[in-house]
Amino acid sequence: MTIAEGDTLPQAKFKEKTADGPIEVTTDELFKGKKVVLFAVPGAFTPTCSLNHLPGYLENRDALLERGVDEIAVVAVNDFFVMGAWAEKTGGTGKIRFLSDWDASFTKAIGLELDASGAGLGIRSKRYSMLVEDGVVKSLNIEESPGQATVSGAAAMLERL
Template sequence: MSDNRIAVGQSLPAVSFQRLTDNGLVTLTTEQLFAGERVVLFALPGAFTPTCSAAHLPGFISLAEQFFQAGVDRILCTAVNDAYVLDAWGQQQQAGDVQFIADGAGSFAKAIGMATDSGEFGGIRSLRYSMLLEDGVVQLLNLDLPKTFEVSKAEVLLAQIRQR
């Protein structure tokens, strides 16, 4: 595990993400995405992968309205994929209110200590996690060990938010 892993109480580093919009590809900074907002951010190893498609993303899609009712302004999903892949996956999954921010080169995952090398599977990927951020500061953080899916689930994060 990484010594430079982000922790509760720390601010997100300044990095850029890409998102595909109706107007084409846009680049967004952490400040643009998180400043002044209460945001759920979750990351997964990759779009179209089995656990990500069958359980991780669908949990956040189905509970989106409950997150909003609990005071969350935005739900963001990130992965070390390009914006075109994430957009196609979001359409295929009917992601609704979940927005995708591409960490194509893994810069964000590396900057917060959440990058892992999956070898032949796909190289650098993100570990699976979920977090609640307020104004870019980590309030809650749930990190799954590689090849597990236990604590980063939407249900777990929503219960923690409701307890706050």
């Protein structure tokens, strides 16, 4: 079952690469008492993710924070080394949290997995964005095509805020 607006996010653990090594980040640590924009991509370094989706959030970071967002995070079914390298390559380090859902457990728990085996990628996440307040999904925006980043993009999120 796919998560919906008004639902509480399930408990999950992500990995995040830091200067001191990998850390574990729980959903409670990420969302409790905060207003967070979380967006997901099918894969770090993939064309739409790197050329459209992520850059929009980096460019609109300050505008999102000015509208009351405490934190912005991107999640992908990639390992934390890949997510860390993507953060460094795109200039996103320290601006957006780059979270690894390495085993797709979070993605599956919210019902947003994408079988990209036909493209040689295996199980990945659908492209989406959500506004989460204190662990509750306030806005959920799922792309119909993984190659598009319109309803889940930063401009669309700004409109919802």
